[in-house]
Amino acid sequence: MTACMVCLCPTTDTSEYHVACLQALYGAKSVPSFRYDAGELYRVAAQMAGKMSISGIQEKVSLRLSADRSRLEVAATRGRYILKPEPARYSALPQNEHLSMRLATLVGIEIPPCGLLRLKDGTITYVIKRFDRTDRGEKWPVEDFCQLAEKPVRDKYNGSAELCVRLLRKYASEPAIEVGKFYRLLLFGWWISNGDMHLKNFSLLTEPDGLRRLSPVYDLVSTRLVIPNDITMALTLGGRNKRLLRKDWLAFGHYCGLPERLVNRMIADQVKILPRASEMIQISYLPDSMKQQFIDIISGNTAVLVESGAES
Template identity: 35%
Template structure:
C-alpha cells in the first residue's frame, strides 16, 4: 500500500506535512522553520502530532459530511470513507486558515473535477446541503477553483419533511439576532443561486477578510479532538460544560465569552434548537486573539416530527428533553461555569425584554393554516419563552 503525504498550509503558507502511517493512522509534522501553532490541539512546541487510527480529528473535521461529501467523492471518483483522499482533492481551501494539498508535481490518479456544484479545490464541513458561492452584482454562483469564496449557500434538504430548512434558519437567525444582537450572529440573506436555480440562505463568512485573507477558525470538535466517527456522531460526544472549559482555556477574553456562550445557549433552548453540537461553536481569530465566533447554524429542530427532542450535548451529565428544561437547570449551569448570580440574572432580564421586542418576527402570516409552519414554529418558541423567561 502506498502511503500518501500532503502539504499543510496555514494562510496559504506551507506550515508542515500530513502523512499516513503504516499502522493506519496519520502524522502531522511542523516544517523545520515553522514556530507558530496552527491549531489549539496542535501546539508548535510539539513538532509531531500522531493519531493512531485514520485522519487526525483536526484535519478530519475540515472535510464535508452528507450531501457535499457524496457529491465531491462521486465527482472525483473517491470512496466516501476516504478522508485523506477527499482532503487531497478538495482541502486546499477549507473553512478557517488551514488547508491541505498535494505537493507540487504530485498528480496522483486525480480525475479532473469540472462540476462547479462540487466546489472543485474547496470544501466545507457540515451535513446540510451547502456550497461555497461568490456574488457577481446581485447574482450568487458556485465558487470555482480559484479566487474568493466569501459566502456559503445553504439549501433545503432533499428529504420531504425538511423542505423548510432555509425558511427555518432565516427565521431563527432573525429572531436570535434580536435577542443576542446583530453582531452576535453571522450576516445572512435569502437569494437564488444560479446554476442550481434554487433559493438558499446565503451567509457571509466571518473567517475571511474583505480582501480574501484567511482567519483562524476552529470548531469545538476540532479543539476537543473528537473523531467524527463513521456516522459523524463525534460532534455530540461532549457536554456544554466542556464547551465552557474550552472557552476558559483558549479565549483571549474568557469571562466575556463564557457569558456570551451562556446567553447563546439559553437562546438556542428558547428557539427549539436541539442540534447545537460541538461543530456549531467555534473560536475565531481577532485582533485580541481567539474569541467565541458569531452564532451560526441556528435552526428550530423541534418543529420537525421525528427529530430528537433532547438537547445535543449534556448538561450536568444528562440530555434532557427540550420541554423539560427549566430556569433552575440553566441557572445552575451558569453557576457551574463560573458566572455570578448577578450576571445570570442580568442575562435572563435582558432576554426577557428582547423576547418581547422579537415577538412580531415569529407572528404567523395572515391566512396561514393553524398547522402551518410558522404557527407550529411560533408555538414552540412562545412556549419555551413562557416556561423559561416567564413571558
C-alpha cells in the first residue's frame, strides 16, 4: 500500500500523492519539479544560511513556485515554502517531522500545509508552506516565545511550560482559547517524545483580523527516535523535565486554569488516538526499523496517561 506524501492516507494506486492533496499544498494537480539532488541542495542551504528570514539550527531552503506552478525554485526572498533536507546527523528526519505533524492532526492540532518531496535522486525532504505570508506577498507579524519573553536566542531552552502560559495570558488576544491549544500541543509533543519544544518553537501570529493567536504548529519531531536515550523535555513542567506522569499533566491543566473536564478530555483524546496513530506510523515513509520504535514510544507514553487514571 502506498501512502500519500501529504496526508499519509493510502492512495488508490502506486502514486505517491492524492491530486486533492497536491492542490492543497501547491495549488497544482501534479508535483512541481525541483531540479536539485541532495548534494546540490546542501550547497544551496549553506549559501542561504543566515540570509533567510527564518532561523533555526537545521539546514533549510526557502522556495517559491514558478508562475505556472510547475516548478519549485530557490528563493532568497519572498519564499512561500520552507524545505528541510535530511541532516547528516539524524536519519529520516524529514519523514519523522512530516509524520509527527500528521499525527498532530489526529488530536485536532492545526498544521500548515506540508508534505514530503523527493529530490532528483529520490532522497526524501520535507516541505512546509509558510503561515506568515500570503500569495500577494504580504507578511503577517510573528513573534516566537523567546522574543516575547525578551530572552536572547541562546536562552531558548531556558524556560518552562508555565512561562509560555504566562506569555499567552499577557499577549494572546483570547488567552483562554490559546492556553487550551497550547496545553494540547505540549501534551502531544510530550506524547511523541519531542524533546526539542523550546521557546522558539512556539509563536504568536497576528492575523489579518488583528488578533494574536498561536500560529499553526511547526518543527514537531520525535527526537527520541533519533536520539534514543533522550527523554528530557526542552521546557520544564511543574519544575521537572523528565518522567512526567498523568498527575503532572493534571496539575499543569490546573495551572493553565482550564476546566478539569476539558483537561480530562484532552488527555482521553490523546490516549484514544493510539490505534490510528500506530496505523499511520505503519503506512508512513519512516524506515521500517524505526516504525516499531515509534509505536513503542507512543504506547509507553499512552500507558503513563492511562495509569492511575481512575483517581481523577
